[in-house]
Amino acid sequence: MLEVQAVRHLTPLMLRVTLAGDDLEGFISPGYGDHIKLFFSPLGEEPVLPTLGPDGVTFPEGRPRPEMRDYTPRKYHAATNTLDVDFVLHGDGPASSWAAQAAVGQKLVIGGPRGSMIVPDAFDWYLLAGDETALPAIGRRLEELPASSKVTAVIEVAGKEEEQTFDTKANVEIIWVHRNGLEPGNNDLLLRKIESLSLPEGDCYAFIASESGVSKAIREHLVDKRGLNNEWIKASGYWLRGVADAHEPH
Missing domain, CATH: 3.40.50.80 (Nucleotide-binding domain of ferredoxin-NADP reductase (FNR) module)
Structure with missing residues (x-):
């Protein structure tokens, strides 16, 4: 469970959201092609952490299942324990809609990355x-x-x-x-x-x-x-x- 620390436009259509929280401590993403899972609750609803069990990820009964999307962890800053995620504002979908209204203090649940592919620096x-x-x-x-x-x-x-x-x-x-x-x-x-x-x-x-x-x-x-x-x-x-x-x- 993370909190929005900063929001800024890199370009008119690319928005960088900086996330922070104690849960990020020790975050590891060695591969540039890694993906984290972002969980988007309906706008206006407080996100809740799912539980991970033998049947996978489960959510509390009576709560709508959040939409999930894969995103690249753009950069993890160990010194400040923050994570940058860049969003394309294309006008539709749960991720773009959330990013367009993202504000400091809002909460977002993420999971992963599950695994990394490391490409050696040995190619020409x-x-x-x-x-x-x-x-x-x-x-x-x-x-x-x-x-x-x-x-x-x-x-x-x-x-x-x-x-x-x-x-x-x-x-x-x-x-x-x-x-x-x-x-x-x-x-x-x-x-x-x-x-x-x-x-x-x-x-x-x-x-x-x-x-x-x-x-x-x-x-x-x-x-x-x-x-x-x-x-x-x-x-x-x-x-x-x-x-x-x-x-x-x-």
Whole structure:
């Protein structure tokens, strides 16, 4: 059970919520692709902690079951025992609706992360690609990679106003792709941009996170046309167009 300590806009559509609480003590999330579970009670209702038993997570009888969504733990600050979580304000859904009204002092229940995938820093270069839903994971990865790393990042956002800056030591080329009014997840802008790039030589580890169909298409291009090792590609569907609460790792 955590409490909102701060709320601030990173961009017009990206909101950072800083959570605090004694329950965070010793929080561990070593993988940039980790997910925590956020529990959203109906607005106006005080959240309650579930209990974890042999049948999984259970909630008190007589209380509506909260909506649950997966989010990237953007950054844990051990010195202040706080956790940053970034939300895309897309106007619908329990997470976006909660974030849009989040205020200091409000409570939020989180769980996890359940497990981490650690990618070694031994590859010749890294490809990070995704839309704004992947920005927390991509941003975290850029900030955590050592100075010896070479990275190409291709990121699709609504427009120039949604671009972010990152404090990174790595040798990074960031390519922003602007939708300029096109529908998220229903365009091939990200794929076309990657197809047009002259990519570095050597062993690459690729992380792709976006709408499910887009991620699949990019994976197929990287394997079939670029010759990348399929085992060195993590392509996730962070959302599925037209389906609520869809998160499909691939």
